[in-house]
Amino acid sequence: MMWIDDDLSLNALIDQVVESDRYALDTEFHREKTYYPKLALLQIRVGDVTALVDPLAINTQLLGRLFAADSLCIIHAAQQDLEVLQHASGSVPQRIFDTQLSAGFIGMSTPSLASLVQSELKISLPKGDRLTDWLRRPLSTDQQRYAASDVDFLFALHDNILARLKELGRESWAAEACEELRTRPCGPQDPSEAWLRIKEVRTLKPASRGVAQAVAEWRERKAMQHDMPPRRVLSDIALLGIAHSAPQTVAELSSIRGLESRQIGGQVGQEIVDAVAHGRNVEVRIPHSEHDDLDKEFRPAMSLIAAWISELAREHHVDAALLGTRQDIMDHLRKSPKSRLSNGWRAEIVGRDIEKILTGEAGLSFDGRGRLRLLPTTLQ
Template sequence: MTDQLEYRWVDDDATLHEVIDDVLAEERYAIDTEFHRERTYFPALALVQLGWGDDRIALIDPLAVDVSAFRRLFESDVTAVFHAAQQDLDVLTHAVGAVPRHFFDTQIAGGFVGYGTPSLSALLNGELSINPPKGDRLTDWLRRPLTTAQRQYAAVDVAHLLDVHDRLLAQLDELGRVSWAEEACRELAQRPVGATDPMAAWTKLKDVKGLRPKPRAVAQAVAAWRERTAVERNTPVRQVLPDLAVLGIAQRQPSSAKELGQARGVDDRFTRGKIAEQLLQAVAEGKQAEPPEQLRGGDDLDRDLRPAVTLISAWVSQVAKRERIDTAMLATRADLTAFLAGDPEARLAHGWRNELLGDGIRRLVDGKAALTFDRGNGLRLVDLDD
């Protein structure tokens, strides 16, 4: 692919409003973002790409315009077409304070028509026989001016997305799965974005499941302090305090700067001044707090359910292959565990997953069906009444 794409570079508010007015006259638009988050807590928006109508493209410089103008577009009924929307939703939530009310994710849609979890390149190649240029993963999108190569790479991300949208919608319609894709997009929209709840930050620590109750309470308090500090400074949490130090402090539960310095992972910069005072205060609060419940995982599953989860997981994989649906999208081990444990909010209890799997699993659990092995077709669900 060597043709140069035409685009409009937008670096003033008046032009941005003109572009938004044009897009609002459409039924849909393609959107993508470029951002960095390596050195910050929140992602730093570096570029917004829009595609609409007959090959119209705008590259919008968020460093030069008031991005709150996007609210007018996002709150409209015009559908935004993303590819792999989750991180875009996160960065737009922080930068704009809003995300599109109506959106469609081509990566999700691809998972329903045999693509697994496809990259945009895979969809462009598979649906349109287009091989987009490979980008430089280390490119600095915040540096100005952007090079011609950077701008072309960014434009490609939206140039053909509406054509891919058309192709995928046609396939979904043929398979009767448009509503499935729409439901999956709504699920994505409901996922929390932005800052982590400070009181839940401890759950992201590695090896935290082995902590006893009191150290667990201290880990929760120290991790909460770290999360709030990271948000305040807009810096990655592990630059505020390493995970190893959080766990070391939780195990040792220091009451002085000297003891703090003896905790594993804690170096001298954490044993002096205000930061030492704040850490010791967090430890003291953790000692007085009610310990949070211990985290549960797959290894903590009721022993009676483990064989069932293992067997049903094999059947799920076969159903996914037969239906040409991404296995991870259909049902994870956590989904099966929640469903078998009777969680009413389990994803398998509702919608398209319930239609494909839920009823069958219920019949298995109730003894009304069984899984048999067919040499030609693998695992097969059969009703015992037959």
Template sequence: MKRNKPSPVFESSATQDFDYVDSQESLETLIDELLLEERIAVDTEFHREKTYYPSVALVQIAHSKGISLVDPLKVEPEVFAKLFDSDILIVMHAAGQDLEVFQHICGVVPRHLFDTQIAAGFIGMSTPSLANLYEKQLGIKVKKESRLTDWLARPLSDSQLEYAANDVRYLLEVHEKITKQLVNYGRETWVEAECTLLLEKERGRREPEHAWKKIKEGRNLNGKALNNIRALAAWREIKASNLNIPVRYVFPDLALVGIAQQEPTDIESLENVRGVESRHLKGPFPGEIFLALKNAKKLDPLPKVIKRGKDTTNDLRAGVTLVSAWIAQAARQLELDPAMLGTRSDIEALVRGDPDARMGSGWRHQIVGEPVKELLQGRAALAFDADGGLVLERREKR
């Protein structure tokens, strides 16, 4: 399907045409006005290098009357909850971390979200940056030199304010243009489903009982050591949250895995664990570590993972390779970002027949579910067409 070509690229020369909101009264007036809108574009600037939670420094909003930059250092941002817990469509780009910001500062995420980066994957763009999206869709180049500046410093410079405003300046126009293309492709519901999944993922972010899954070496443990790392990682996550410091500042992964394996019972044995530093031996940390190891013995066992034999593994590898090749071509033909259609892990889950395989339901299943099933059951085969591409051919019954 043909897409309209963007206009010739030009440099954005936008001046400071925005409102700077730095009083509670002004913010509440703005929120009341925004509640009358059908859609708004939202972005944030934040830092999190030395904190567990993101430290929000600015909130940018584009709406029908212009652009508003809200200074969260001067106002109480909890009032954003009224905005997000409404029927307004919130347009964001690469919303993951911004959602975490709002979950922290006002306790909610939007009820209705349109992520332009996700949507771009459904019209053939591969997870574009915002600057790339502006250029490809609108032919506009924006300046990006203020991206890594100190956003918590005050006053913000003119270049910082212009950069921040540009992050939302054209988002509503991009949303409108992409939506038209999605309608032409018949993929609006696909984007809606993916944005809903993103919101659900954010609501379940940082659950302490799942923190051990983020420790690479921890996922390879078994027996008592596995229960230990589960309890230790949960303790570290809660501790970091309470202190608002990165989890690595509490205990590094290396030390946590060593403790899980060695099960120290006193300060001396704890000190001998690789990765444990003298600062870890002061204050309440040692006692809390020993308590976590004690609590590990009370954890319910994890669901058993079915181990597959060598032959099954080889069969799986062959099936995954075959399906991956076909899915990659299907994505190209459909002008989809291949990663959006399915990662290798998704393909493995589908080939294994996992009941919760991401490609086994929803819009992904509509595209690949039944064809892959026929391919794996031998009712279809892959062949090369005249142009060297892959085609799925049904096999005649014998």
């Protein structure tokens, strides 16, 4: 295990990765006190060497050369790591193999790294302290050892999972799913939709929704600007209180529950009042739930197809969430261009058969053991 805290050593490590077929990667990060995730440590394994890279001491833009390499990046549960890396370096690896995601194609359901290493390699990973401050320097020997263990066994997991994927003829399925994950948009969501992440907004009267939307958007942009959690800018309780009362002056604003005077000092109070004024003139609607605009005749089909997909997932030893979620089914029934069931391996297993069900070419029936089966129909 080596510690890297200068650009020269990092470039030397990247040179090794560029010359290798694969490398393992993991990150440690914090986001409790910031809006954007703060990269605290980068673990990289290439060959038989594990390196701990200190992002606080190196130029993180150099990671762009690492991620541009054609080498396959082996990573576990990559979604948050990709977001962190995108923010820290402006790029993500060109090719990934997510061991958690790929394990879903060989009969496992989103296993943790520790459980996967135990089941596949019969090795117990060291237990880390969930309260570890990864931004603190220096890291203790135990902390470094724990961090290194997150990448030390990824090559062996890759070998095991890949071999079984090939046996089952599902290597392309996993590759497609990993690329789908790698290219999925990550990072901040549209600030204008921030209000929808507040649970209680669905109880607001129509006249209050525009205010909630405008103030939540202001809060989100303020949080992004100052890199702090939105609720530290303005609590949800205060935001909802503002939406209910729609204050027109800073003086009226100061009486809102959950809002302290220090939070509305300077220009902030007037900015909130301006957002309220804007929101009062805007009519916004809460998006329909997943069933609201689904034609009534499709609702029985939705439930039946969802049950059938769960049955197929068990038969194929594939994680049901990978095969198709209720949102996937709905997108397919609506003929949405973003339907995942219309393309690739999902279309092969379920998408085309759903079309047969909808057109009457096939139907679903229970067998003698209570399992759903797809059967061809005889059209009169």
